[in-house]
Amino acid sequence: MNIAVVAPSCTLSREAAERLEVLVHDRGDCEVAIHPQCFLSDGHFAGTDEQRLGALREVMADASVDSVWFARGGYGSNRIAEAAVRDLPDAARSKLYLGYSDAGFLHAGFHKAGLNVAWGPMPQDLRRDGGKAAVTRALDWMVKRDPSALEPDLGQPAMAFNLTVLAALLGTVLEPDFTGVDLLIEDVSEHHYRIDRTMFHVTANPNVRRVSRLRLGRVGDIPENDPDFGRDELAIVQEWCARSGIPFGGRADIGHDVLNRVVPFTKEN
Amino acid sequence: MNIAVVAPSCTLSREAAERLEVLVHDRGDCEVAIHPQCFLSDGHFAGTDEQRLGALREVMADASVDSVWFARGGYGSNRIAEAAVRDLPDAARSKLYLGYSDAGFLHAGFHKAGLNVAWGPMPQDLRRDGGKAAVTRALDWMVKRDPSALEPDLGQPAMAFNLTVLAALLGTVLEPDFTGVDLLIEDVSEHHYRIDRTMFHVTANPNVRRVSRLRLGRVGDIPENDPDFGRDELAIVQEWCARSGIPFGGRADIGHDVLNRVVPFTKEN
Numbered sequence: 119m120n121i122a123v124v125a126p127s128c129t130l131s132r133e134a135a136e137r138l139e140v141l142v143h144d145r146g147d148c149e150v151a152i153h154p155q156c157f158l159s160d161g162h163f164a165g166t167d168e169q170r171l172g173a174l175r176e177v178m179a180d181a182s183v184d185s186v187w188f189a190r191g192g193y194g195s196n197r198i199a200e201a202a203v204r205d206l207p208d209a210a211r212s213k214l215y216l217g218y219s220d221a222g223f224l225h226a227g228f229h230k231a232g233l234n235v236a237w238g239p240m241p242q243d244l245r246r247d248g249g250k251a252a253v254t255r256a257l258d259w260m261v262k263r264d265p266s267a268l269e270p271d272l273g274q275p276a277m278a279f280n281l282t283v284l285a286a287l288l289g290t291v292l293e294p295d296f297t298g299v300d301l302l303i304e305d306v307s308e309h310h311y312r313i314d315r316t317m318f319h320v321t322a323n324p325n326v327r328r329v330s331r332l333r334l335g336r337v338g339d340i341p342e343n344d345p346d347f348g349r350d351e352l353a354i355v356q357e358w359c360a361r362s363g364i365p366f367g368g369r370a371d372i373g374h375d376v377l378n379r380v381v382p383f384t385k386e387n
Numbered sequence: 388m389n390i391a392v393v394a395p396s397c398t399l400s401r402e403a404a405e406r407l408e409v410l411v412h413d414r415g416d417c418e419v420a421i422h423p424q425c426f427l428s429d430g431h432f433a434g435t436d437e438q439r440l441g442a443l444r445e446v447m448a449d450a451s452v453d454s455v456w457f458a459r460g461g462y463g464s465n466r467i468a469e470a471a472v473r474d475l476p477d478a479a480r481s482k483l484y485l486g487y488s489d490a491g492f493l494h495a496g497f498h499k500a501g502l503n504v505a506w507g508p509m510p511q512d513l514r515r516d517g518g519k520a521a522v523t524r525a526l527d528w529m530v531k532r533d534p535s536a537l538e539p540d541l542g543q544p545a546m547a548f549n550l551t552v553l554a555a556l557l558g559t560v561l562e563p564d565f566t567g568v569d570l571l572i573e574d575v576s577e578h579h580y581r582i583d584r585t586m587f588h589v590t591a592n593p594n595v596r597r598v599s600r601l602r603l604g605r606v607g608d609i610p611e612n613d614p615d616f617g618r619d620e621l622a623i624v625q626e627w628c629a630r631s632g633i634p635f636g637g638r639a640d641i642g643h644d645v646l647n648r649v650v651p652f653t654k655e656n
Contacts, residue, residue, distance in 0.1 A: 160617060161618065162579070162580050162583075162612060162616045162617055163617075192580075193583070193584060194580075196587050197583075285555075285588075286554075286584050286585070286588045287588070289557055289558050289592050291591065310431070311462040311463075314431075314462070315465065315555050318466070318559070319555045319557075319558065319559065322559035322560065323558050345428070346431075348429060348430015348431055348432075349430065
């Protein structure tokens with residue numbers, strides 16, 4: 119089981135990379151190659167668009183790689199997502215792509231292109247208190263498809279997105295078909311008024327309105343709304359589901375935290 | 388010249404309202420009625436959706452009102468914009484609607500419904516240092532169509548939007564036809580990475596790609612990007628215009644500040 123780590127968004131911390139190497143060594147059931155591109159820096163990003171795309175395309179085309187693991191989120195994968203799925207080599211189709219948060223741009227475009235993607239913890243989570251459990255969960259899925267890593271109530275098909283990332287990819291070439299999808303959303307560091315505005319945007323979309331249900335993961339680190347917004351994120355999501363006719367399916371076990379679970383977009387045979 | 392002030396988004400400050408009454412009294416060329424709804428409060432908003440919609444519909448239907456002036460931005464007009472243009476009374480069609488920022492949701496939906504809208508300063512701007520000049524500019528446009536109030540290089544047709552508001556209304560029923568439009572954008576309090584992400588979203592839209600050109604107003608109060616983003620808002624907007632084939636038309640004289648100019652969406656006869 120060979121896993122390649124690349125960073126299509128922001129730079130991976132050396133500390134997280136070192137912890138990952140220890141963790142993988144102790145497990146002894148997989149090989150994890152952290153691409154040197156993960157440590158590049160170009161302003162906000164882990165290298166220029168060309169460097170990030172180059173590393174991603176390289177591991178996608180490598181037939182010896184079983185899983186491509188996105189090092190961390192932040193922002194930037196949208197800038198290379200369309201180019202990443204152009205003229206796909208066969209080897210790109212036989213592997214799993216795993217990550218969350220900003221990686222949602224890749225998840226959307228890759229899933230649309232027929233690739234096998236999953237939402238799940240990333241190496242940078244090792245910087246969180248208790249992050250080892252999260253990263254172990256991702257490895258358990260990549261290495262042995264351990265069902266205990268999964269979000270426990272997944273319909274088929276299922277998709278998971280950061281709400282703000284989902285909003286930003288609607289209307290772009292990355293937008294996947296949401297028909298019949300069990301759609302899980304979560305968010306982090308967004309004010310309640312922004313969550314309300316983004317839910318207005320997302321639930322207005324005719325494609326999104328074709329989901330089988332929408333479920334709300336955790337919304338973390340919400341900055342203080344001035345004045346108090348007057349309702350919480352659960353009430354906000356329920357209201358926009360009701361206004362748009364989307365069935366609200368309750369809570370989901372995902373989020374920007376160490377309890378974040380795995381959500382495969384495609385059921386594997 | 389009768390001007391009605393309502394607050395479809397957030398609560399107007401008493402201080403700004405008092406300054407406005409003094410300013411209007413001193414001018415002596417118009418009557419400004421500040422609707423009591425402007426001072427209501429319901430969590431984030433200037434009253435419930437029903438209260439804000441009720442006040443807005445009331446002044447829209449009032450044949451004695453020449454201009455409807457949105458008291459301030461913030462967030463919330465999207466929640467009532469679709470309902471505001473339902474079964475329009477004739478009186479709604481013979482007046483001007485002026486504001487900016489969050490009022491963009493109303494501008495879009497109202498313009499699409501054939502109403503006469505304009506981007507321009509609002510009463511709450513009287514809380515800014517030098518805000519009297521901004522509000523005087525808006526009044527000069529509403530009362531006497533003073534051309535010195537206008538953004539100086541407007542093509543026809545023209546539209547102005549807060550970039551984040553524009554992104555949030557794409558794909559909703561409020562989205563207007565951008566064909567041939569001189570599209571002016573500005574933003575405030577958004578990180579460079581967010582501006583980049585929003586430009587990705589907006590410039591991917593096929594409708595937006597039909598503008599005659601896109602121009603960048605001022606982007607104020609940009610929070611620090613960690614790490615430094617590596618390029619400024621001008622470079623960001625130019626890059627996404629180049630990537631999407633949208634002609635970049637240079638800078639525009641609008642923004643969340645006291646120099647903000649008026650941009651009528653429709654040329655009046």
